[in-house]
Amino acid sequence: MNNSLLFRCLVTALLVCATSSAYAQDTPATQDSAEPAAAADTPSADVPAPSDEAEDADAEEGDADEDGAGEDGVADEDRAGEDGVEEEAVAPALVDEDAEPTPENTGKAIIAPPPKTSPIADLAKASSNDEFVPLEDLDEAVLQSITPAKVYPFVDWSGSFRLRNAYKKNFDLDTFGTSAVPPPVEQYTPPNDQTTTPVDAEADTLWSTDMRLRLEPEINITESLRLHVEADLLDNIVLGTQQGNIERFGVAGVDKSQPIIKVNEAWAEIDVLSATFRAGRMDDQWGLGIFANDGDCFSCRVENPIDRLSLTIPVWEFYARLTADFPADGLATAPLTFAGQAYDAGQIDDVDQYTLAIFHQARTRQDRELRAHRLQVEKKPVFDGGLYFTYRTQRGFFQPNSGADAGELDRLDQGTLTYRGMQMYIPDLWFEMMYNPEPDMLLRVSLEAIGVFGNIDNAGTDPVGVSDDNDAVNCFDADTFAANEAICTSTGTGSDRKDASTTLSQFGVALESELYMGGPVRFGLNGGFASGGAERNWGFQSDASGHINSRGRAAMQFYRFSPNYQVDMILFREVIGTVTNAYYAKPWAQVRFFESPASRMEIQLDAIFSAAADPAGTPSAVVVDEISSGGNSLLGLEFDAAARYIESDQFQAELAGGILFPFAGLEPQINSQRLVPYGDQPLQYGQTFAPSFAWTIQANLNWHF
Known part of the structure; x- marks a missing residue:
């Protein structure tokens, strides 16, 4: 070679x-x-x-x-x-x-x-048109958003624990009955039966601590099947009222009215195609929460779940939800010893309710990501909102006989079915806009407006359908009602006949705003309005035993915000109980500092000016022959402040304080009726009282998981 x-x-x-x-x-x-x-x-x-x-x-x-x-x-x-x-x-x-x-x-x-290619890249190209990005090139925020695979079934645990301490000074306003918060018992309770002199007539301080542990497990059976439970352990229990706390000199205070465990919600959910069906007892939240409020906020006090069947369907960029609700089923039997199952004793006394909601809101993770992309990347405003419409009806209600022994079966005929004739139409409009054009600029405006319309043939509790000749008229029959409408909408006979019907016309509006233009300060202006009527004490009355009730048809013009929608610390939250027969303006400012992605501290200052929509519905109204008139519309000016430490929305420590300067609208007049009883004093005032200021300091700790 x-x-x-x-x-x-x-x-x-x-x-x-x-x-x-x-x-x-x-x-x-x-x-x-x-x-x-x-x-x-x-x-x-x-x-x-x-x-x-x-x-x-x-x-x-x-x-x-x-x-x-x-x-x-x-x-x-x-x-x-x-x-x-x-x-x-x-x-x-x-x-x-x-x-x-x-x-x-x-x-x-x-x-x-x-x-050079990798098998993962080939697989990605074969299954998607998106460009493959190697794992090492992914942004850390993207990696954190990747959800690991789940093995079914599994349980998602969430919940909260809170501890609240409140020092309340002069919350009865020194008016001895116009506030929903009575004075301390030592102010009007004598030490023994030999005297009527109270233990401490100058006492004006209430100081207590309460706690609540809430557990909300969600059981994921499959990807499309879920069960949800919300239960409160020691629901707002006042510390020191534990069961069986035997001390050396006796038994500590025991509050037997509160159950140790209270189940608020229990519902099941299934995804069918693109729709979601839910059934059971569940929370209900809409808009700002002046009507439907789930009570899940840090300072919320009450739970108002609803029993319903719900079907939610995506429609283009909106959602449509149709529900069949069970607000009240009237008379139901107790579990029978031989049958074991309680049941609804009749349908004629049921409250039937149906709700249709059409809304645009981020419900899923994909919705939230698209919303954040539009807001922060595309720099475009985001709009949410919709219409929530409720139709409610009730034909009658069961009126038990006074003193009747309610046995398992005997009680079913120990009363009368009283005609009600109620139809209600409740439209609720909600709108929210958020605009974040620059990292140091934010504008948010939220508005909710509600109207309650309809009529009730018998708005009271007394039966109707008795003619002047004492003949019984069955108002449940449509033909009979049409022929005897005047009798079916009034009580009594002859000259004592009184109209029992009423027309519903209630309104409520709430506005929230927030403006941020860089720096540590945010500020805004909130406001609201709730309709009222010419009925003293916000349409409420109390009996000698201290039970507070609505005054029937006279109170039907008062729209009442959900008590979980809280505007202030004293007037609407405690003294009145909620926003009703009033309008208010609330400018606020918030300063944030030591802010990081995981935590921050903030100080917030609020000023709330409030006045009555109808002065005749305030404690200052003049009452003649049970008819309220006159009165003063000015209610008060309140200043609130709070310092908070917040960590990743999972922990919040708050120290807050407020002071209320009441105006003449809270000054009771002679012959006005007390909202709450005051010792052995009569329910009617014999003199006027000038209200004095009230203040509070509160410390709150909240854990969420």
């Missing part, structure tokens, strides 16, 4: 291997980025590109070269010499070691090797 020819072949092979190795190292990982390099290696116009057959032939030729012999068993180098190929054509001196291999310097077309 010619040694020089063997040497030239060896050098050529080494150059090809080195060039291929360098090309592979410089080739990007994706096909798209490899296109420029492949274009640079495209054969020139004077050298035709190899066809598929030529590539196959080269491959076969390569296999033969690898075996060291051709089809006839003769070595390639020997065959080349025998065919007369000139050695100078491939002389080492003519080879440029730094040049790219081309058809001109290799004698054949160079085929670019495929770019």
Whole structure:
């Protein structure tokens, strides 16, 4: 064998291997980025590109070269010499070691090797049109949003624990009965039965601490089947009222009215196609919460769940929800010893309710991500809102006989079915806009407006349907009612007949706003309005035993915000109980400092001015023959302040205080009736009292998980 020819072949092979190795190292990982390099290696116009057959032939030729012999068993180098190929054509001196291999310097077309890829990249390209991003190139925020795979069934645990301490000074306003908060018992309770002098007539301080542990497990049976439970353990229990706390000198105070465990919600949910069906006892939240409020806020006091069947369907960019509700089922039996199952004793006394809601709101994780992208990346305003419409009806109610012994079966006929004739239409509009054009600028405006319309043929508790001749009229029958409408909408007979019907016309509006323009300060203006009527003490009255009740049809014009929608610390939250027969304006400012993604501290200042919508519905109304008139519309001016430490919405420590300066609208007049009893004093006032200011300091700790 010619040694020089063997040497030239060896050098050529080494150059090809080195060039291929360098090309592979410089080739990007994706096909798209490899296109420029492949274009640079495209054969020139004077050298035709190899066809598929030529590539196959080269491959076969390569296999033969690898075996060291051709089809006839003769070595390639020997065959080349025998065919007369000139050695100078491939002389080492003519080879440029730094040049790219081309058809001109290799004698054949160079085929670019495929770019480096990973099996994961191939899988991603095969299953999606999105560009594959390696794990190491993902942003940390994106990695945190990746949800790990779940193994069904599993339980998602959430809940909260709170501890509240409140020091309340003069919450009865020194009016002895116009406030829903009575004075301390030592102010009007004597030490023994030999005197009427109270233990401490100057006492005006209430100080207590309460706690609540709430557990909200969600049992995920499959991806589309879920069960949810909300239970309160020691629901707002006042510390020191524990059961069986026997001390040396007796038993500590025991509050037996509160159950140790109270189940608020229990519902099941299933996803069918794109719809979601839910059934059971569940919370109900809509808009700002002046009507439907789930009571899940840090300072919420009451739970108001609803029993319902609910179907939610996505419609374009909106959601539609239709529900069949069970607000009240009237008379129901106790569990029978021989049957074991309680049941609804009749349908004619049921309250039937149906709700339709059409809304735009972020409900799913995808909704929230799209909303955040539009707000923070596209710098466009985000709009939420919708219509919540409720239709409610009741034909009658069961009126038990006074003093009747309510047994398991005997009580079913120990009373009368009283005609009610109620129809209510409740539209609730909600709108919210948020705009975040710059990192240091934010504008948020929220508005909710509600109206309650309808009529009630018998708004009281006394039965109707007795003619002047004492003939009974069955008002439940439609034809009979049409022929005796005046009798079916009034009580009594003859000259004592009184109209019992009423027309409903209630209104409520709440506005919230927030403006942030950089720096540590945020501020806004909130406001609200709730309709009222000419009925003293906000349409409420109390009896000698201290029970506070609505005054029937006279109170039907008072719209009342949900007590969980809290505006202040004293007047609406405690003295009145909620926003009703009033309008208010609340400018506020908040300063944030030591702010980080995980925690912050803040100080908030509020000022609340309030006045009555109808002065005749305040304690200052003049009462003549049970008819309220006059009165003063000014209610009060309150200043509240709070300092908070917040950590990732999972912990909040708050120290808050407030002071209320009551105005003349809270000053009781002679012959006005007390809202709450005051010792052994009569329910009616014998003199006027000027209200004095009240103040409070409260400390609250809240844990969420």
